[in-house]
Amino acid sequence: xxxxxxxxxxxxxxxxRIAQLLDAAAKVxxxxxxxxxxxxxxxxxxxxxxxxxxxxxxxKESMAEALAEQYxxxxxxxxxxxxxxxxxxxxxxxxINRMVDPAIEICLANPGFEPLFSWSDRLRTAVVxxxxxxxxxxxPEIDPSRRRLIATVTVRIFAAVLPQILATTGRxxxxxxxxxxxxxxxxxxxxxx
Amino acid sequence: xxxxxxxxxxxxxxxxRIAQLLDAAAKVxxxxxxxxxxxxxxxxxxxxxxxxxxxxxxxKESMAEALAEQYxxxxxxxxxxxxxxxxxxxxxxxxINRMVDPAIEICLANPGFEPLFSWSDRLRTAVVxxxxxxxxxxxPEIDPSRRRLIATVTVRIFAAVLPQILATTGRxxxxxxxxxxxxxxxxxxxxxx
DNA sequence: GTGCGAGGCGAGTGAGTGCTCGCCTTTCAC
DNA sequence: GTGAAAGGCGAGCACTCACTCGCCTCGCAC
Numbered sequence: 001x002x003x004x005x006x007x008x009x010x011x012x013x014x015x016x017r018i019a020q021l022l023d024a025a026a027k028v029x030x031x032x033x034x035x036x037x038x039x040x041x042x043x044x045x046x047x048x049x050x051x052x053x054x055x056x057x058x059x060k061e062s063m064a065e066a067l068a069e070q071y072x073x074x075x076x077x078x079x080x081x082x083x084x085x086x087x088x089x090x091x092x093x094x095x096i097n098r099m100v101d102p103a104i105e106i107c108l109a110n111p112g113f114e115p116l117f118s119w120s121d122r123l124r125t126a127v128v129x130x131x132x133x134x135x136x137x138x139x140p141e142i143d144p145s146r147r148r149l150i151a152t153v154t155v156r157i158f159a160a161v162l163p164q165i166l167a168t169t170g171r172x173x174x175x176x177x178x179x180x181x182x183x184x185x186x187x188x189x190x191x192x193x
Numbered sequence: 194x195x196x197x198x199x200x201x202x203x204x205x206x207x208x209x210r211i212a213q214l215l216d217a218a219a220k221v222x223x224x225x226x227x228x229x230x231x232x233x234x235x236x237x238x239x240x241x242x243x244x245x246x247x248x249x250x251x252x253k254e255s256m257a258e259a260l261a262e263q264y265x266x267x268x269x270x271x272x273x274x275x276x277x278x279x280x281x282x283x284x285x286x287x288x289i290n291r292m293v294d295p296a297i298e299i300c301l302a303n304p305g306f307e308p309l310f311s312w313s314d315r316l317r318t319a320v321v322x323x324x325x326x327x328x329x330x331x332x333p334e335i336d337p338s339r340r341r342l343i344a345t346v347t348v349r350i351f352a353a354v355l356p357q358i359l360a361t362t363g364r365x366x367x368x369x370x371x372x373x374x375x376x377x378x379x380x381x382x383x384x385x386x
Numbered sequence: 387g388t389g390c391g392a393g394g395c396g397a398g399t400g401a402g403t404g405c406t407c408g409c410c411t412t413t414c415a416c
Numbered sequence: 417g418t419g420a421a422a423g424g425c426g427a428g429c430a431c432t433c434a435c436t437c438g439c440c441t442c443g444c445a446c
Contacts, residue, residue, distance in 0.1 A: 013393065013443080035228055039434060049395045054435065056393095153354060153372050160353030161346060179346050186379035204413065204422060232404055242425045247405065249423095 018056050021046045022070060025063050026112025034064060034119040064116055068123040071106065071113050075127070078102035087137045095138065096184050099131070103158070104177060107166060114166055117159060128155045139191060150191060157183055211249050214239045215263060218256050219305025227257060227312040257309060261316040264299065264306050268320070271295035280330045288331065289377050292324070296351070297370060300359060307359055310352060321348045332384060343384060350376055 024046035028037045039060055043053040057063045079102050087095055107113045117123055132151035135142065142150075161180040165173055217239035221230045232253055236246040250256045272295050280288055300306045310316055325344035328335065335343075354373040358366055 010392080017393080038432080040432095050435075051396065051437085052394050058435095060434070149368055149372060152357065153369070153376065156353040156357065157350055157376065160349040164345065164349065175342060176346070179342060182383060183346065183350065183376065183380045186383055187376045190375060190379055202422075206413080206423065210423080231402080233402095243405075244407085244426065245424050251405095253404070 014056070017046075017048070017052065018066075021048065021053060021056060022063070022067055024048075025067055026110060029064075029067070029115045030111030034115045037115075039063075064120060065122065067112060068116055068120050071110060071116065072123065072126055074106050074110065075103065075130075078106055079130075087134055092185060092188060093181075095134065096181055096188070099134070100158070100177070100181055100184070104162075104165060107162060111166075114162055117162070124155060124159065127158075128152050131155055135191075142191065150188075154184060154187070157187070207249070210239075210241070210245065211259075214241065214246060214249060215256070215260055217241075218260055219303060222257075222260070222308045223304030227308045230308075232256075257313060258315065260305060261309055261313050264303060264309065265316065265319055267299050267303070268296065268323075271299055272323075280327055285378060285381060286374075288327065289374050289381070292327070293351070293370070293374055293377070297355075297358060300355060304359070307355055310355070317348060317352065320351075321345055324348055328381075328384075335384065343381075347377060347380070350380070 021042065025037075025042045028042045028045050031037075032041070039053060040050055042063070043050045046053070057066065079099070081102070107117075117127075128148075128151045131154050132148055135147050135151055136144075139147075158180065161176060161183070165176045165180065168176060214235065218230075218235045221235045221238050224230075225234070232246060233243055235256070236243045239246070250259065272292065274295070300310075310320075321341075321344050324347050325341055328340050328344055329337075332340075351373065354369060354376070358369045358373065361369060
């Protein structure tokens with residue numbers, strides 16, 4: 001039997017609380033990491049009692065998922081500014097820039113992203129699917145299962161260098177970013193050219 | 194004032210217990226991950242009481258460090274079988290094979306390695322230094338700080354693909370391994386040639 | 387204005403953690 | 417043989433965390 005989720009009517013105040021809680025969660029996740037972050041700390045950061053928090057999120061995981069959803073939307077928006085553009089005729093460097101730069105911008109603007117990205121399979125898989133899609137458009141003749149493999153490795157590489165980029169600033173941050181792009185370019189050149 | 198560590202006399206039985214405990218720890222870390230692994234579980238896996246465990250390791254972290262030390266030794270031994278060999282005149286592929294293959298072998302033989310590798314900065318740093326050293330021998334003219342950057346990224350890439358290699362078997366495992374080598378080759382070719 | 391459900395509170399619960407302590411057993415140098 | 421130190425035990429301490437529950441307040445449809 002299917003569990004019928006009764007859609008609880010929500011007041012404007014409630015919607016605001018949710019946003020406020022997600023905001024606080026992002027801050028705490030960023031500061032402590034997902035595992036170490038405590039729900040009480042999130043509630044405190046939102047200046048709200050634990051009970052209030054649990055009125056909107058049944059458990060810790062559901063908070064993480066809601067945040068992940070939010071970030072995924074942000075990614076869509078950011079990459080829509082150029083991803084729709086042609087992927088076939090342009091140099092690989094441009095495609096990489098159009099993928100990596102907005103992603104890093106989002107990660108810098110939302111410090112909660114990275115801890116969630118390492119934790120949530122769901123979030124990583126969603127990103128893998130995006131990359132897979134772009135590869136499919138650029139190199140249509142490639143075998144789908146091999147394409148998936150490449151997309152997975154590509155995202156893993158991104159996730160691997162990301163902490164270094166976020167942990168540094170200024171020149172060093174730029175260096176790591178350039179290095180990330182160099183890796184991706186070198187790796188993907190083997191395939192698309 | 195320097196803390197003088199008094200070297201407690203250890204019986205043969207004690208040495209055996211230590212090995213047995215590290216073995217159990219590796220199993221539990223592998224099954225649960227470092228953070229989720231509990232000391233009581235390690236003690237139980239070693240068929241020993243928690244009190245006994247704490248006779249040999251003052252805390253959880255010290256267990257992890259002892260294990261890391263052990264793995265580092267294993268890495269040294271495995272890579273000594275060919276690392277001493279020339280790094281200059283040979284193709285990059287050979288160098289990569291001689292680095293990656295023993296490392297993966299060890300990871301497969303010691304399932305406790307990976308969780309520790311993601312957790313322990315100490316272990317990762319030690320590996321970075323090895324890679325740095327090899328790059329220095331192969332490309333002596335490179336700037337040391339840039340070399341360190343490259344070594345760090347290289348190790349991060351390895352750490353990123355490793356879970357995929359360990360999580361799969363057979364054909365898929367081979368594919369991921371090949372892909373890892375392809376990434377490294379493509380990335381490092383830019384530098385050494 | 388009244389009633390009802392959404393919003394809010396925060397001390398408290400219970401499960402689970404790393405780790406301890408008092409006490410017993412084994413080992414071994416002398 | 418004997419005594420001191422090493423090895424061993426396991427109930428349980430102190431603490432943390434996700435989550436709850438009873439009670440109160442606020443917003444709004446009627």
